[in-house]
Amino acid sequence: MKINNDQRVFMAMGYIIISFVALFCLFPFILVISGSFSSQDAILKFGFSILPRDFTLAAYKVAFVNPVALVRAYGVTSLATVIGTAAGLFVTAMTAYVLTRKDFLWRGKFAFFFYFTMLFNGGLVPWYILCVRYLKLNDNFLALLLPFLLNVFNILVMKSFMSAIPDAISESAKIDGANEFRIFVKIILPLSKAALATIGLFIALGYWNDWFTSYLFMQNDKLFSLQFYLYKIISGAVALQRVAAVSGIDRTNVPTESLKLAMTVIATGPIVLLYPWVQKYFITGLTIGAVKG
Numbered sequence: 433m434k435i436n437n438d439q440r441v442f443m444a445m446g447y448i449i450i451s452f453v454a455l456f457c458l459f460p461f462i463l464v465i466s467g468s469f470s471s472q473d474a475i476l477k478f479g480f481s482i483l484p485r486d487f488t489l490a491a492y493k494v495a496f497v498n499p500v501a502l503v504r505a506y507g508v509t510s511l512a513t514v515i516g517t518a519a520g521l522f523v524t525a526m527t528a529y530v531l532t533r534k535d536f537l538w539r540g541k542f543a544f545f546f547y548f549t550m551l552f553n554g555g556l557v558p559w560y561i562l563c564v565r566y567l568k569l570n571d572n573f574l575a576l577l578l579p580f581l582l583n584v585f586n587i588l589v590m591k592s593f594m595s596a597i598p599d600a601i602s603e604s605a606k607i608d609g610a611n612e613f614r615i616f617v618k619i620i621l622p623l624s625k626a627a628l629a630t631i632g633l634f635i636a637l638g639y640w641n642d643w644f645t646s647y648l649f650m651q652n653d654k655l656f657s658l659q660f661y662l663y664k665i666i667s668g669a670v671a672l673q674r675v676a677a678v679s680g681i682d683r684t685n686v687p688t689e690s691l692k693l694a695m696t697v698i699a700t701g702p703i704v705l706l707y708p709w710v711q712k713y714f715i716t717g718l719t720i721g722a723v724k725g
Contacts, residue, residue: 468492468693475689490687495665502698504654505661510702512576512657513639520581520635521628527582528590529616534599550584560648566683575649576657579640593627594620612651640703662695 463480474485481696496502530536531543553559569575597620605615619627643659658665669688 463691464696468690468697470690472687472690475668488687488690493663494669494691495694495698497665500654501653501661502658505656505658507550508573508576508655509640509658510572510719512642516577516580516639517632517636519577519582520586521632524586524590524631525594525621525624525628525637526616528587528594529620531587531591532594540623546587548585563649570649571655572649573653573655575645576639576642578654579645580635580642580700583635583638586634590624590627591597593624597623637703658699662699666692666695 456680462482466482466484467475467480468491469484469486469487469489470481471486471490478485497537506673527546531539531546533539563569563575563578567574567578569578602615605619610618636699641659643657643663646655646657646660649658666688669691
């Protein structure tokens, strides 16, 4: 189709506007990366800037003061993210599929039970007692997996997406002799790639950014998640800065501000690289799951 001059002008203006919006969204990340390479003294005097001031690797030297522990924390978080995302996706999809089946007599009761937990919960103390006293999850790798395994919001989005799949497909498969699990694995899951990618990203972000479960349940430093390990480093640097202030030592020698930004770069790098792989499914899965009845 031939494009006239008016359409060319409109498309050019659209690309220019989108480019400015993209640069505006990218600006905070540039500030974070630049600040992580700036000295503590430069940040305190001049604030954050696009280009590093008084270039230094002091923040990264502090972050990598114990590279073995950092790599181990990366491994723990990566393993929890991979296993938890795969298991969480499968359980979420199975739950959503059951709730879409009209021949499931207790579908309404289970749907109400799940929705009720979004409005009310037992609170932190009963949950902690359940995990520690009855499930024995203290210093257990399962403590990093189970809390994010099932999320009601993800179930509702997946359920709405699967409801759009015609029942005739499942019925024809039943006529051919397929059981429910085979229908779910061979038919429903391949047709739900967009929703699976979207929910998978949500679950992976939850596992990757989690630090609270390590804070509650882990005393063994070999099971610390990446976020909790970085949190401990920052807490130690802040405490050291307070001691320096009380003792009259120059506080600019403790790179707390640049360290926070360096930690952000270290922690967000892998998950940012993951997003482009699921971007083409993200909008489709989220919008269809949100508007379908």
